[in-house]
Amino acid sequence: MQRRKNLKFAGVLSVLPERVAKTLEALDGKIIENIHEVRLRANKPLTLTIVNGNYFIAEGGLPAFNCEKPIIISDEELNEIFSKICEYSFYTYQDDIANGFVTMQNGNRVGIAGTAVLENGSRIVSFKNINSLNIRISREVKGAANEIINEILTEDSKEILGALVISPPKFGKTTILRDLARQLSIKGKRVALIDERNELAAVCEGMPQNDVGKLTDILTGIPKDKGILYALRNLSPEVIICDEIGGSAEIDGVIYALNAGVPVIASAHSGSYEELLKRPGFLYLLNSGAIKKVFVINSKSGIGKISEVIEVGKEND
Amino acid sequence: MIKIVGTLLIVASTTTLGIMYSTAIKKRIDILETIYRFFGEVAEEIRHSRDTTYVILSRLIKSERYKELSFLKEGLTNRRGYIEELIKIVNKQNNLLAEIDKKILTDFFLKLGKTDVEGQMVHSLSCQQRIMQVLKTDKENTMKKAKMMNSLGVLSGIFISIFMI
Numbered sequence: 485m486q487r488r489k490n491l492k493f494a495g496v497l498s499v500l501p502e503r504v505a506k507t508l509e510a511l512d513g514k515i516i517e518n519i520h521e522v523r524l525r526a527n528k529p530l531t532l533t534i535v536n537g538n539y540f541i542a543e544g545g546l547p548a549f550n551c552e553k554p555i556i557i558s559d560e561e562l563n564e565i566f567s568k569i570c571e572y573s574f575y576t577y578q579d580d581i582a583n584g585f586v587t588m589q590n591g592n593r594v595g596i597a598g599t600a601v602l603e604n605g606s607r608i609v610s611f612k613n614i615n616s617l618n619i620r621i622s623r624e625v626k627g628a629a630n631e632i633i634n635e636i637l638t639e640d641s642k643e644i645l646g647a648l649v650i651s652p653p654k655f656g657k658t659t660i661l662r663d664l665a666r667q668l669s670i671k672g673k674r675v676a677l678i679d680e681r682n683e684l685a686a687v688c689e690g691m692p693q694n695d696v697g698k699l700t701d702i703l704t705g706i707p708k709d710k711g712i713l714y715a716l717r718n719l720s721p722e723v724i725i726c727d728e729i730g731g732s733a734e735i736d737g738v739i740y741a742l743n744a745g746v747p748v749i750a751s752a753h754s755g756s757y758e759e760l761l762k763r764p765g766f767l768y769l770l771n772s773g774a775i776k777k778v779f780v781i782n783s784k785s786g787i788g789k790i791s792e793v794i795e796v797g798k799e800n801d
Numbered sequence: 802m803i804k805i806v807g808t809l810l811i812v813a814s815t816t817t818l819g820i821m822y823s824t825a826i827k828k829r830i831d832i833l834e835t836i837y838r839f840f841g842e843v844a845e846e847i848r849h850s851r852d853t854t855y856v857i858l859s860r861l862i863k864s865e866r867y868k869e870l871s872f873l874k875e876g877l878t879n880r881r882g883y884i885e886e887l888i889k890i891v892n893k894q895n896n897l898l899a900e901i902d903k904k905i906l907t908d909f910f911l912k913l914g915k916t917d918v919e920g921q922m923v924h925s926l927s928c929q930q931r932i933m934q935v936l937k938t939d940k941e942n943t944m945k946k947a948k949m950m951n952s953l954g955v956l957s958g959i960f961i962s963i964f965m966i
Contacts, residue, residue, distance in 0.1 A: 498881065572884060573853035573914040575921050610917070689856065 495590035496522055496619050499568040501561050504530060507543050515547065520654070522619040526562045529554035559615075566614055569594050579705075580681070582608050590693055591622035591686025622686060624694050628656065629663040631790045632779055633671075636664075636749065641671060644723045646738070646747040646774045648766075650754040651781035656788035657751035658683055658727050660781075662694055664749060665725050669697020676721035677702045678711035684727055712737035716744045724748045735769045742774035756780065757794050770796050804966060811965070812958035819954015823947035825896075830936070830943050832897055835869040837932045840909065844925035847918060854914040855880055858887075872897070884910050899939075905931045 493516055497505040521533035529540045532547050539547035540554035569586055570577045577586045586594045598614035636645045649657050662684045665675050677700050679685050685702045686693035701719045703711045708726045715721050729750045738748045754760040761767055778794040785791030846857045862873050876886035891906045909928040
């Protein structure tokens with residue numbers, strides 16, 4: 485895992501200017517392991533998010549909040565970094581850019597901030613004058629789904645229950661789903677992984693860079709609602725896994741899958757189960773019977789740890 | 802007898818020289834025709850596969866169909882700075898390409914991947930049209946020159962032989 489993490493970090497270094505890459509490369513392995521994000525803003529200091537704190541870094545120095553001469557990223561450097569992230573092929577990533585992010589080859593996700601380019605006054609088609617990039621380093625943790633795997637399988641391991649993993653952003657939902665795909669695959673289940681943003685499997689030139697299992701079929705870049713229907717029609721999966729559902733079309737897709745006899749395991753942004761119930765789409769989803777269990781991760785339990793397991797329909801028991 | 806053999810040898814060698822020159826001249830036209838097809842196929846690949854420019858260029862340049870462009874292969878060794886490398890290689894091809902050809906290829910590589918799919922289509926097709934223009938004006942002249950080289954080779958051989966005899 486350490487090697488994979490280092491490969492992902494090396495992927496980040498490969499797009500950074502040499503002076504920055506050299507500084508970060510020289511950091512201690514333990515610090516590197518704990519870097520979650522590298523934030524780059526035009527003409528502002530480079531920031532590292534280490535665990536949950538934000539730090540600056542001087543050339544050849546160590547991360548510190550009070551840094552005298554932090555590395556400043558110029559706007560030319562930022563543009564070049566963005567070109568490298570897009571592999572000098574903006575058209576390849578044009579849909580992602582319109583959604584405000586790009587997933588790098590190794591699964592690292594880059595959030596974009598800039599001026600939105602609108603079509604017909606409302607539809608975002610691109611971003612221009614990009615002034616900030618947030619490179620979020622992907623984490624592959626084998627065993628991350630250990631707490632969940634037995635909860636979603638029936639006692640005889642024949643059936644899989646529909647489930648939803650909820651947490652605020654950056655609490656490890658994607659990491660859990662990735663490992664869940666791998667573990668279900670190991671248990672002999674055919675998994676269809678709907679990886680719209682290419683974060684789960686990190687497919688590069690057709691090959692997944694993350695281990696998502698040998699029985700897993702990966703649909704990359706396809707909208708989740710369409711991906712669910714496509715998987716049902718063409719891949720005959722025993723379970724469908726997708727990340728970050730929320731839109732009404734996606735929720736309808738999950739319900740459609742239930743009616744086709746295939747459970748869906750998905751994740752969603754939510755601080756708590758109560759907050760989830762306040763969103764009409766999810767209330768409809770939970771009432772439909774498509775989701776049997778909700779796994780809650782929050783600050784009480786910590787990153788990647790399940791704080792609460794709620795059996796839908798038995799909340800008051 | 803010796804005179805006849807000598808004459809034949811002279812004619813054969815000057816003819817070979819003429820053919821070599823004419824082939825070298827025609828080589829540029831072959832390359833331009835290949836570049837024309839290449840631009841079209843790059844546009845098709847961008848629209849169809851949306852693969853990155855590196856992947857598309859690697860696939861095409863390494864294929865047998867584009868063996869005339871094999872001089873570009875060494876520019877694709879580094880996945881990060883390949884555009885600069887390709888431009889450098891193009892600008893070194895003084896024997897194969899004219900200045901206008903180099904300019905078109907350089908412009909093509911410089912704007913490659915910098916816009917959305919529609920922008921790339923327009924860019925590729927406009928470069929293709931520029932190559933077509935060059936082909937229109939230069940192909941006929943080049944073919945004439947090549948024929949002239951062939952004729953010159955034979956005739957100069959005959960002339961030298963007569964002169965020697």
